[in-house]
Amino acid sequence: MWEIDLTYREELQTTFDRLYEKKQVLQTSRPLPNIALNKIRESLSIEWTYNSNSIEGNTMSLRETQMVLQEGITVKGKSLREHFETHNHDKAIDYLFSIVNDEYKLRSIDILSLHGFVLRSIEDDFAGRIRNGGVRITGANFVPPNANRVSDLLDELIVFINENPLQLNDIELATVFHHKLVYIHPFFDGNGRTVRLAMNLLLMRCGFPPAIILKNDRKKYYEALNQANKGNYQKLTVLMTQALERTLNIYLNAMPDNDKEYIEISNLVKEPDMPYGQEYISLLARQGKIDAYKEGRNWLTTREAVEDYILNRKRKR
Ligand SMILES: Nc1ncnc2c1ncn2[C@@H]1O[C@H](COP(=O)(O)OP(=O)(O)OP(=O)(O)O)[C@@H](O)[C@H]1O
Ligand SMILES: [Mg+2]
Structure with missing residues (x-):
C-alpha cells in the first residue's frame, strides 16, 4: 500500500x-x-x-x-x-x-x-x-x-x-x-x-x-x-x-516590483529572436521544463523563461 x-x-x-x-x-x-x-x-x-x-x-x-x-x-x-x-x-x-x-x-x-x-x-x-x-x-x-x-x-x-x-x-x-x-x-x-x-x-x-x-x-x-x-x-x-x-x-x-510579463506562447513566438516555434515551447511548458502556466486553454510564459532554458541547455552541453 x-x-x-x-x-x-x-x-x-x-x-x-x-x-x-x-x-x-x-x-x-x-x-x-x-x-x-x-x-x-x-x-x-x-x-x-x-x-x-x-x-x-x-x-x-x-x-x-x-x-x-x-x-x-x-x-x-x-x-x-x-x-x-x-x-x-x-x-x-x-x-x-x-x-x-x-x-x-x-x-x-x-x-x-x-x-x-x-x-x-x-x-x-x-x-x-x-x-x-x-x-x-x-x-x-x-x-x-x-x-x-x-x-x-x-x-x-x-x-x-x-x-x-x-x-x-x-x-x-x-x-x-x-x-x-x-x-x-x-x-x-x-x-x-x-x-x-x-x-x-x-x-x-x-x-x-x-x-x-x-x-x-x-x-x-x-x-x-x-x-x-x-x-x-x-x-x-x-x-x-x-x-x-x-x-x-x-x-x-501581484507584487509591485514584478517585471516579468507572462504572455501567450502564440504571441511570444512572434517576437524577434525567438529560436523556437509554438509547438516546441508549448511542449516545454506542458512538461514543466520552463516557467509557464495555463489559463483557460492557453499556456502563458515569459521571454526570460525561454531564455533561461536556452542558457541552461548550453551550460549542460
Ligand atoms: N480512477 C480513480 N482512482 C482513484 N480515485 C479516483 C478515481 N476517479 C476519481 N477518484 C477520486 O474520487 C473522487 C470522487 O469521490 P466522491 O464522490 O466521494 O467525492 P466527491 O467530493 O463527492 O466528488 P468529487 O470528488 O467528484 O468532487 C474524485 O474527485 C477523485 O478524487
Ligand atoms: Mg460524490
Whole structure:
C-alpha cells in the first residue's frame, strides 16, 4: 500500500526547484499590503470552491459561485443542495485557514472536520463520519478497500505523511496524500472535495499557496489517479505542480516590483529572436521544463523563461 515508484523524480526536479524558488521569493519579499492579500485570498477561495464543486458535478458557474458567496443571493434554477455545497465548501476553506500554520501536523480529526463541513445539511448522517459499507468509484480501475479496513488505513496514512519515510518533498507528499486518501475512499461521498481541501494543509503549512485542481483538467485528473492506482505518480505530480505554479504566479504577479510579463506562447513566438516555434515551447511548458502556466486553454510564459532554458541547455552541453 505504501510503496511508490519514484523514477519520475529526476525529470521533475527542475520544476520542483522552480516552485521552491518562487515560494522563497514570496516569503522573502516585502509583504503585499493586507488589502491586496485579502483580495487574492478571497478570489482564490471562490475559484477553489467553484472548481472543486464543479469537478464533483455542481453546476454553479464561477460567477454564480461568486454571487452566492459575496452577495449571499440564491441563483434561480440551482437546487438548494448546490447552494449548500457552495457555502459549505467556503466555510471549509475558512476552517482550513484557521487551523493551518507552519507547525501544523496532519491529524485525522481535521480530515473528518473538513468532511463535516463539506456535507453539512446535505448528508448529515454521513458528514464527518467514515463509511461503514462498500463503495465503488465510477470509471476507476480498482475497488476501494473494505469498510472494516478504512479506519486502520487512514491511521496508517496519517503516520506515513507525518513521518515521511521516503523523504518526499512537500509537493510530492501532498500528491501522494491526495491519491492515497481517495484510494482508501474513507467516506460514502465527498472524498474528492475533502482531499482537495486537506492536501492544501500540507502545502500551506510550509508557505505555499493552495493548489487548485481545475475543472477543465478533470479528465486529466482522473487519468492521473488511474495511473497512481498502479503506483505511478508522475501524471498526478505534474498536475499538482501545474496547479501550484498557477497560484504561486497569481501572488507573484501581484507584487509591485514584478517585471516579468507572462504572455501567450502564440504571441511570444512572434517576437524577434525567438529560436523556437509554438509547438516546441508549448511542449516545454506542458512538461514543466520552463516557467509557464495555463489559463483557460492557453499556456502563458515569459521571454526570460525561454531564455533561461536556452542558457541552461548550453551550460549542460
Ligand atoms: N480512477 C480513480 N482512482 C482513484 N480515485 C479516483 C478515481 N476517479 C476519481 N477518484 C477520486 O474520487 C473522487 C470522487 O469521490 P466522491 O464522490 O466521494 O467525492 P466527491 O467530493 O463527492 O466528488 P468529487 O470528488 O467528484 O468532487 C474524485 O474527485 C477523485 O478524487
Ligand atoms: Mg460524490
